Amino acid sequence: MKEFTSHAPAVKRIAESTVRRLSIYLRFLEEFEGRGLSTVSSEELARRGGTTSAQVRKDLSFFGSFGKRGLGYSVPELSASLREILGLEKEWRVVIIGAGKIGAALAQYRGFRQRGFNILAVYDTNPEKIGRMLEGIEIRDMRRFEADVKAEHPEIAVIAIPGEGAQEVLDRIVRTGIKAVLNFAPVQLHAPADVTVKAVNMAMELEGLSFALTNRE
Amino acid sequence: MKEFTSHAPAVKRIAESTVRRLSIYLRFLEEFEGRGLSTVSSEELARRGGTTSAQVRKDLSFFGSFGKRGLGYSVPELSASLREILGLEKEWRVVIIGAGKIGAALAQYRGFRQRGFNILAVYDTNPEKIGRMLEGIEIRDMRRFEADVKAEHPEIAVIAIPGEGAQEVLDRIVRTGIKAVLNFAPVQLHAPADVTVKAVNMAMELEGLSFALTNRE
Numbered sequence: 055m056k057e058f059t060s061h062a063p064a065v066k067r068i069a070e071s072t073v074r075r076l077s078i079y080l081r082f083l084e085e086f087e088g089r090g091l092s093t094v095s096s097e098e099l100a101r102r103g104g105t106t107s108a109q110v111r112k113d114l115s116f117f118g119s120f121g122k123r124g125l126g127y128s129v130p131e132l133s134a135s136l137r138e139i140l141g142l143e144k145e146w147r148v149v150i151i152g153a154g155k156i157g158a159a160l161a162q163y164r165g166f167r168q169r170g171f172n173i174l175a176v177y178d179t180n181p182e183k184i185g186r187m188l189e190g191i192e193i194r195d196m197r198r199f200e201a202d203v204k205a206e207h208p209e210i211a212v213i214a215i216p217g218e219g220a221q222e223v224l225d226r227i228v229r230t231g232i233k234a235v236l237n238f239a240p241v242q243l244h245a246p247a248d249v250t251v252k253a254v255n256m257a258m259e260l261e262g263l264s265f266a267l268t269n270r271e
Numbered sequence: 272m273k274e275f276t277s278h279a280p281a282v283k284r285i286a287e288s289t290v291r292r293l294s295i296y297l298r299f300l301e302e303f304e305g306r307g308l309s310t311v312s313s314e315e316l317a318r319r320g321g322t323t324s325a326q327v328r329k330d331l332s333f334f335g336s337f338g339k340r341g342l343g344y345s346v347p348e349l350s351a352s353l354r355e356i357l358g359l360e361k362e363w364r365v366v367i368i369g370a371g372k373i374g375a376a377l378a379q380y381r382g383f384r385q386r387g388f389n390i391l392a393v394y395d396t397n398p399e400k401i402g403r404m405l406e407g408i409e410i411r412d413m414r415r416f417e418a419d420v421k422a423e424h425p426e427i428a429v430i431a432i433p434g435e436g437a438q439e440v441l442d443r444i445v446r447t448g449i450k451a452v453l454n455f456a457p458v459q460l461h462a463p464a465d466v467t468v469k470a471v472n473m474a475m476e477l478e479g480l481s482f483a484l485t486n487r488e
Binding site: 235 | 285286287288290291293294295298299319356357358359363365371372373375376377379380382383385386388426427450451452453457459465467469471472473474475476477478479480481482483484485486487
């Protein structure tokens with residue numbers, strides 16, 4: 055078996071797919087916690103996550119030494135570690151740009167607050183929407199955006215507007231100093247290297263299924 | 272450089288991350304086509320896609336031999352090949368289960384039809400919603416679901432309901448013979464091996480950003 059040093063290499067290099075699996079493992083661990091289980095094997099995590107136990111051990115080994123050979127992982131310890139690794143021990147302040155259908159769906163998404171993502175406000179340019187509330191969250195005038203960021207220090211911005219204006223909005227976000235952006239606009243956006251932009255593209259998700267259907271055996 | 276045989280191995284084994292990059296390359300190629308460019312280098316594709324030219328060549332090599340050394344790729348040929356590989360040459364029939372905010376946002380998402388994903392109907396159990404239209408798409412009684420699938424043969428189902436009922440809905444989908452499912456419910460679902468279930472989890476997308484913010488240098 056390939057060995058990893060306990061001093062993790064530059065964590066920055068961890069692949070997005072690894073981080074995604076950590077999120078999935080954490081969900082299983084929390085489910086096990088809820089059921090009162092105290093230990094779990096890499097095989098069980100692998101089976102639930104649709105991967106291999108070698109992959110589970112490799113994913114976790116990036117971040118240190120977990121579990122004991124033959125004893126498996128302690129459920130509360132590993133879930134606490136994963137929450138720490140994923141940065142979920144603190145509350146993150148999030149702003150959403152765009153009060154359309156996607157912005158509204160995100161604002162009412164209960165899963166965010168459960169995970170410590172606190173949505174401060176939704177921004178829009180439409181005077182008919184500004185001032186209204188979405189699930190207790192205010193729709194604010196986009197003209198206030200820069201001043202609000204200065205006062206409230208959100209760490210994450212979500213772009214939920216059509217493709218056309220998205221790069222301009224991202225440039226405004228970047229200038230405020232926000233370093234993490236989730237982009238729902240169906241266009242590729244360009245940001246400085248120190249800003250992380252994650253894209254959620256609904257058509258691309260369906261393309262993954264189209265690929266799977268086309269390449270079935 | 273590692274060599275790949277032109278006879279691709281079982282395509283089924285292609286990683287989800289590879290398929291995602293193919294979707295991204297296709298978007299760049301279509302943009303290049305729109306600008307009238309006829310060739311593109313692996314370096315240019317890599318630069319735009321935030322990856323390496325070796326990765327681009329490796330991704331494409333799974334599916335055959337593209338491009339000529341020193342000449343790059345033909346933009347129309349490569350984009351046609353990628354559309355074929357991704358199964359985008361045909362129209363896919365899609366049904367959405369759940370006419371809530373996410374279901375409604377998906378029904379009105381223009382990017383689907385542009386890509387050949389034809390949304391046949393949205394299903395719900397709420398009598399107040401049944402019969403209404405969403406962007407020209409009918410909200411139908413979920414009790415009709417099985418009969419409709421038999422008559423209309425959708426290939427892809429999207430689950431856009433809360434977590435509680437999601438497994439039961441997936442079981443119904445599976446029994447109709449649909450083999451591809453996009454799941455927006457924030458729970459892990461279990462399906463037979465011949466059914467592809469792709470999960471879109473908004474909280475997990477934000478966790479990827481939380482990880483990036485937490486592990487900055």
